Structures are given as C-alpha cells and as structure tokens.
Amino acid sequence: MKFSIKYQLSPRTEGDRLTENVPIRLRVSFAGIRVDLRSGYVIDAEKWDNNNACVKIGAKNSFNQTAGEINRALTNLSSIVEEVLTRFELDNRRTPTAKEFKAAFDEAAGRKKKEVTPDFFTVFDKFVVEAGTANNWVPATYTKFSSLRKHLYAYMPQ
Numbered sequence: 001m002k003f004s005i006k007y008q009l010s011p012r013t014e015g016d017r018l019t020e021n022v023p024i025r026l027r028v029s030f031a032g033i034r035v036d037l038r039s040g041y042v043i044d045a046e047k048w049d050n051n052n053a054c055v056k057i058g059a060k061n062s063f064n065q066t067a068g069e070i071n072r073a074l075t076n077l078s079s080i081v082e083e084v085l086t087r088f089e090l091d092n093r094r095t096p097t098a099k100e101f102k103a104a105f106d107e108a109a110g111r112k113k114k115e116v117t118p119d120f121f122t123v124f125d126k127f128v129v130e131a132g133t134a135n136n137w138v139p140a141t142y143t144k145f146s147s148l149r150k151h152l153y154a155y156m157p158q
Helices: 067-092 098-108 120-135 137-156
Strands: 001-010 022-030 032-043
Touching: 001 067, 022 098, 032 067, 032 098, 067 098, 120 137
Parallel strands: none
Antiparallel strands: 001 022, 022 032
C-alpha cells in the first residue's frame, strides 16, 4: 500500500497564526484517506525547517527538548505508521478506515492503554456488593457467598 507522511506545524487558530509552541502534526495519506495525527511535540515556528520537515539543528522547545530528540521521535512515529499500515494490509487484507488507523496507531505508539480484564474474584466481589444491595440480602446470604468465595479460592488460588 502506498502512503505518504508529511510533518507540519498545525495552527491553533484560524485568524492570527501562532508562532510559539505550535504543535507538530503528522498528515498521513493512504488510499485516498487523509489522517492528521498529533506528534506530542511543540516548537516555535521560526525553529521549524519547512523544506526538510524537521526541527532546525541546535533548537530547543519550551520543554527543553532538543532538536535531535524531537526529530528522532518524529522518525520513530513514521516507523510506527509504516508498521501499522503494513500489519493492517497483511492481517486484514484491506485498507483501514481513518478511525481504525487512528486506533491502531495510538495502540502501537503506546498512547492507548489496553483494557485490563478483571480477574474472577474481583468480578465476584463486585457481584456480591451490587446484588446484595439491589436484593436487600440478609447477613446470612453474605456469609453464604463469603464461604463460596473461600471454597473457590481454595480450589484455584491466584
């Protein structure tokens, strides 16, 4: 799949363009789809090299991040884009939608935490609390479920 990546400064306002702390974004184009991604870095406009699409050598942003650090991170993001598109093409044998691509990119870049499924006993305890409240259980019912939990835990401890 052919794709292109362009780095550019994204203006925050329509009228007056900001010149300080302007976010750097990636514009990824593939199969007629254009997706804008945030890089997580900002730079002053005069420290950005439009011809080479990188931060000028020797420059720093307001967070004291160097040009080398930012440029390496941008290169790493390009690699992640390529990896996501290639993986999607090989696994699914189709072009991703913009929403699918953004979700896969965020996961690959470590921006989206994978959902952690709770263990059995966490769910069991939650059930006892919610069902007990909703059904007005008497203390003996709580004791019965507590005993059941102990037997289950003895059978398969975590």
